[in-house]
Amino acid sequence: MKLYIAVGTAVLLVMAIFIIVFVAYYQQKQIRQQLILKEWQEKYRKGLLAATLQAQEHERRRIAQDLHDEIGTMLSVTKLSLNQLGRTVEHNDPGSTVLVQKTRSLLDETIANVRRISRDLVPTTLERFGLVSALEELAEKASNGEVHVELSCSDKMPTLLPQLDLTLFRIAQELINNAIKHANAENIIIDLHCQPNGILLSVIDDGRGFDLDEILKDKKRGLGLRNIESRLNVIDGHVTFDVEEGRGSRIHIQVKNLKPEVEVEVEAV
Amino acid sequence: MLEKLINHYSNYSVILAIEFVTLIPIIVGVIFIRHLNISMKFLLIYYIIVFIRDFISNVSAVYRINNHYLYNLSGFVEIITVGLIYYKAVDTIKSKKWIAILAGLSVFFGTFLWSSTEFSSGILTLADLCSMGISILYFNTLIAELKIINILKHSLFWVSSGLIVQAAGTFFIFLFAKTVFSENVEYSVFYFYWQVRQIMYIIFCVLSSIGFWVSKEDKYNYT
Structure with a gap:
């Protein structure tokens, strides 16, 4: 046994x-x-x-x-x-x-x-003179009697890849457009800063804000915001929405990897 | 009583060692308690019950009171705890149903095999069968779902491994418990098989302790 x-x-x-x-x-x-x-x-x-x-x-x-x-x-x-x-x-x-x-x-x-x-x-200015000049032009164009757009940026900005320049410019363009068109903002600040671990672009406005969840839930709305996320996805960027209905919005874009994996060919003028 | 208990421990030092072994997973579990998920908390409770059972069993042995019923009872505790651990760990309704059926049937048939005066071969074998069945079912779920990034950092993998080794190692011993643990058998035979059972239990404790230790990684170990 x-x-x-x-x-x-x-x-x-x-x-x-x-x-x-x-x-x-x-x-x-x-x-x-x-x-x-x-x-x-x-x-x-x-x-x-x-x-x-x-x-x-x-x-x-x-x-x-x-x-x-x-x-x-x-x-x-x-x-x-x-x-x-x-x-x-x-x-x-x-x-x-x-x-x-x-x-x-x-x-x-x-x-x-x-x-x-x-x-x-x-954006010919972007291609000829770089991101800072293009953003300056964008701020100048968007400013009128009712809206004041201001650009604040680091003294020494590194030369970025054309793909990154274009993405950041398009995002800034979209956010400024949103702030003027939808949030009725009077003062908009574009903040572009170079950090040790990448680039930080912030668009701050004093408009009436918005409910992010509500907008993202509605498939017919928020196309611009989704487009921003898609653009950032390609360059491994990250967006933070500090927004709320009834107060100004603070939207921060951070790009850590300045040499993205997927490259988009940008044609020269 | 304390003097008798100390005397008992000094005569049977292996028993004392086993109680210390039970303390290892309890201590590790308590250290990492905030990382434990509900399944691992059930396991910790099981070890505490086993520790209490062993203590009561030793006190009973000192006073020459029958303690076989404690081991038979802990067979049910093992079936229910294993059932609860894995019921909470799996996500699919199908797997949950199988676990509930296995544990439920084991408890149901176990009650017919109850004995308070000797080791119930039936209950202990059923507990082993149930543990093996549920562990294999969980392994199957792990392979089918592929949710765990690093299996060596998954707490329930170690627990299942310990459980399956313990159940496989003690299955035949418990199946023939009436022969090897009967009062008529020679003490050396009884002691040999008891020691084999204890070694399997030690392996289960050590592997469970590793499970408790790696539980801190559980949260980040899913795809």
């Missing part, structure tokens, strides 16, 4: 140890594969997102170019023709001069608008 119990116990113990070792080994092997797969999926998702953003930028550039080169040119030619027509009309039909002048001023306004839209679509 003693022998049977001993053999039976030994066999069961060996089986138990085999099960334990097998579970530990197999689980670790499987989980490693799963983690690798997840990493690939994440990389692929980021790549896809980056490609979408790149396509978006490409499309903006194409539209801007078309506006400038084709519609802009056509409008200029139309203005020239109108000027000639104006001179003819002045001699033959002095009564129509007012109409010609009115049309000319409408044409001037349209040409100016086309130029503005074209410039807004492609």
Whole structure:
């Protein structure tokens, strides 16, 4: 009996140890594969997102170019023709001069608008002079009698990758737009600072704020905020919303990795 | 009484050693108590019950009072605790149902095998079967769900390993408990199998202590 119990116990113990070792080994092997797969999926998702953003930028550039080169040119030619027509009309039909002048001023306004839209679509200042100059221009453009936009930034800003410059600029553009359009802010501060572990961009306003959860719950709203998150996802950035309804908002963007894994090609002008 | 107890411990130093071994997981568990999840807290309670059982068993032995019923009773405690530990640890309803069925059936059939005057081979074997079954079920869940990043830092992996080794090591001993732990058997035979049972228990305690120790990593060990 003693022998049977001993053999039976030994066999069961060996089986138990085999099960334990097998579970530990197999689980670790499987989980490693799963983690690798997840990493690939994440990389692929980021790549896809980056490609979408790149396509978006490409499309903006194409539209801007078309506006400038084709519609802009056509409008200029139309203005020239109108000027000639104006001179003819002045001699033959002095009564129509007012109409010609009115049309000319409408044409001037349209040409100016086309130029503005074209410039807004492609941030040429950003590409030529860098992020700080582009943000300065953005602040200047956004400021008017009712809104005051101020830029505060570190004296020594490192030269960033064009992709990072563009992302930060687009985010600042979106946040300023939101502050003016939705929060009715009067004072907006863009704070750009270089930290030892990356870049910190903050947009602070004195508007009426918003309920972040409510906006993110509604799929029809908050597209801009989601877009910010998507853009940051590509460059491994992080956004913090210090917002509440009834008080000004503080939105902080932090980018730690100044050389992101997924690179987006930014075309030079 | 104290003098008799000390005398008893000095005569059976292995028993004293075993009580100290039970203290190891209790101490480690108390040290890491704030990191313990509900399952591990059940395990800690189980060890405290075992410690109390051993103490009462020793006092009973000193006064020559029957203490077999304590071990049979702790068979039920083991089934219920193991059931509760894993019932709380698994997420799927299917696994929970299986655990509840296994533990419930073991307790149900165990009550028919109750004996207060001798070791109940049936209850102790059922407890071992239940522990092995539930541990294997949990291992299966670990492999199927792949939620744990590092299995060596997962507390219930160590507990399950200890439980399965203890149950496998004592299964045949308890199955033939009527033979090896009967009053007619030679003391040397009884002592041999009792020691094997104690060694398995020590392994369970050591592996559970590792489980308590790594419980601080549990929170961050999920995918």
